[in-house]
Amino acid sequence: MTSKLPRHLLSTLLLLFSAVMAHAAEPPIEIKVVVVTMFEIGKDTGDTAGEFQLWHDRQKLDEKLKFAHHHDLYLNRKTGVLGMVTGMGTANSATAVMALALDPRFDLSKAYWLVAGIAGVDPEDAPIGSAAWAEYLVDGDLAHEIDAREIPKDWKTGYWPLFSAGPYDPKRPGGNGEVFRLNPDLTEWAYQLTRNVKLKDNEGLQKTRAKFKDHANAQKPPFVLKGDNLAGMTFWHGKLLNEWANDWTKFWTGGKGNFVTSAMEDTGSYLSLSYVHPTGKVDKERMMVLRTASNYTMPPPGVTAAQHMKAENEGYSGLNDSVEAAYAVGSVVVDEIVRNWAKYRDHTPPLKK
Known part of the structure; x- marks a missing residue:
């Protein structure tokens, strides 16, 4: 036995069906660049900035789009720049990037993916406030x-x-996702494009880096470099673990990589793109990873690892400067791609000579 639906309910269902069909008929939005950040501290605008806020404000990512994750997406429909916040850790980053890669609202087939986040830095390679383009992503958990x-x-x-x-x-x-190599030509292009970007320096950064008197590169003002990323779910710290990170990176890259930054997410993000890549929905060869130094991965002389870790947990010494550096360097690449989309849409940038 069947019963008739109430007229008001039937009308509601018809309206919903019409809305769904209208949405389905809309062509997907062509995305030029996806800016991938991992966390925001509070609101998306108007307070202390995490990784996402400067991109939201300065790239005018004003169109909010619901997303099946803990943080909505933001789009500048005019420029084709889409911003996301994945959440911290490889599990969050992998699932969020996978969800976006398969989202039918967007055409991501030609999109460039820029991971722009903060990280710990090896004082042997650079001071806090610096920005490092990674060619190798090494997993530290397996x-x-x-x-x-x-x-x-x-x-x-x-x-x-x-x-x-x-x-x-x-x-x-091998074969379980222990190491990935990003498109080396694209990484080199991004580095060459941004290597002369002037990064902010201040008394606070100078005071902090002066403690690392045994590390020549840590004594320099912040700069842009190439350096590889170790991703792991554990926030580790100390001289001995820093040695481990260098050994681990050398081992998995066959001696070709150099550990510079420590973070949590990038192997997960890349792995998701690599899974979707064969469908043509995304191009894993268009992923770039930029990590900026908010803290050191080991303490200076005379300070124990426990003491230094406790101080860092109360606030990264270079948080604001690293967030600014990520935008200062990353936006040069984003703006170049958007401004010259006809050039970069169908061909990834060659090595700039």
Whole structure:
């Protein structure tokens, strides 16, 4: 036995169906650049800026679009720049990027993906406030581990690559997402385009970096460089773990990579793009990773790792400067692509000579 729907309910359903069909008939929005940030501190505008706020305000990402994640998307429909906040950690970044890559509202087939976030930095390579373009993304989570108090005397660490016999077994395993290499020509192009960007320096940065007297690069004013990223879900810190990060990066890149920045998300973001890439919905060769230094990955002489970590947990010494650096450097690339879209739409930038 069937019953008739109430007339008002039937009318509502018809209106909803019409709206859905109208939306389905709309062509997807062509996106030129996706700016991928990982967190915002408070609101998206008008308060202390996290990674996203400067992009929202200065790129005029004024159109809010609902997104099946913890943070909505923001679009400048005129320029084709779309901003997102993935959430912290590889799980959040991977799922958020995957959800966007498969979102039918957007045509992302020619879009460039710019990850623009803060990171810890090895003082051997750069001071806080600097900006590093990564060519290699190395995962720091896929591993075996035993407590350091129980390791053999001839072992340097109790943390070693998954499916290997011990620390840095020459029979390097792989195939599980331990390391990714971004498009080297695109990375080099972005670096060459931005290498002379003047980054902000101030008394606070100078005072902080002066403590790292044993590291020549840490003594310099902030600058743009190329340097690889280690992604891991654990916020680690200290001289010994910094040595581990360098060894780990060298191991997985076959000695070609150099650990410079420590963050949490980038292997997850790239892995999602690589999964969707074969469908033609996205192009993984158009991903760039820019990490700016908000804190050091080890303490200066005379300070313990625990003391330094506690101080950092109370506030990154270079947070504001690193957020500004991410926009100062990243926006040069975004603006170049948008301004010359006819040039970059169908062909990724070649090495600029």
